[in-house]
Amino acid sequence: PASSLFRQIATGAHPGVLHLTRPANDKTKSFKTVLTVDEIRRVSRFLSMTSHDGSYRVVIVDPADDMNTNAANALLKNLEEPPARTLFILIVHAPGSLLPTIRSRCQMVRLAPLAADELMAVLENVEPPPPDDPAARAALAERAGGSARNAILLTQYGGLEIAGALDTLVAARKPDIAGAHRLAEAVAGRDQAIQFDIFNRRALDMLSEASSEAALSGDLARAKTLSEAWQEALNTISEAETYNLDKKQHALTMIDRLNSAMRM
Structure with missing residues (x-):
């Protein structure tokens, strides 16, 4: 967290990282139900710009399950002929929901849920910290299902x-x-x-x-x-x-x- 690079990425200000997720819905004050083609079109604009220091550019789609058909087809065009030194990270909860043509162009890395002790170690670095009571900790770990995000939402x-x-x-x-x-x-x-x-x-x-x-x-x-x-x-x-x-x-x-x- 003390690193300027960390702060740039965390705030979405790093020029070499594009993080795409469901856009906000101004009317409902929540998020839209799908990741739209307009969001995916930002990829082409992002990749058309020269890297600021010649290093890698990273596109994160989080989660790629939320793409509608038009968005998925738009992303496929970028995946078919990606520019040099470009990394796509597609976060997916259900790989079967992706187009076969997208899956075939990806290297799959399966992430398992965190164990209870690992989950508590993550939560020690956020506010508020996990409860001290062992029974409450066990209940939190069970409800969170090994997900740090779920655990943070449950506690906060x-x-x-x-x-x-x-x-x-x-x-x-x-x-x-x-x-x-x-x-x-x-x-x-x-x-x-x-x-x-x-x-x-x-x-x-x-x-x-x-x-x-x-x-x-x-x-x-x-x-x-x-x-x-x-x-x-x-x-x-x-x-x-x-x-x-x-x-x-x-x-x-x-x-x-x-x-x-x-x-x-």
Whole structure:
């Protein structure tokens, strides 16, 4: 962090590094749902300029899963004939989502989730640091799934409390209407975009985990039902972001959908 090079890259000011991700949506105060072709077109402009010191130029697409078809085809043109001393780094959560023609031009490096002790070592360098209580640390590591980003969001934005509240609502034998409204209000505020995202991710994870457990136990019918519920939930989340739908109503609907799916 004391290095000027580090600060340049971290702030996006380094002339040899282009970092592309989903652009901000000024209307919703969040991020757009896809990485658009307009963002990818910045690659051509970036590579048309001479390197400031003759060194490598680096293009980071993060994550490349978020590219729509037009964006992927635009990137492919750059990958087919890249200029000398140019490095493309495509961060991908689901390699199968990329065009085969893009995958064939890449060297794949698989990154495994961090172990619990490695995750805590990373978190020691951020604010706030991880909790001192061993049980709380274990809960944080489990929720984060080996992801430093997830762990930071969970500790800085009340993610553990949001996930815990959702788990409690779904596990309850009887619907807790008041509790559902409290959680929906907590994640649906104007400045609660990150909390809203944490809520949605936890909802998807619950369905995914339950589907996997059902499949491993041989209950394929339940696994199929939960898998379909996961896809429906994902579509609902995408629609809520795309059309800027009422977030509180979305959260209440998601809680009801989880209750129905998990009790089948």
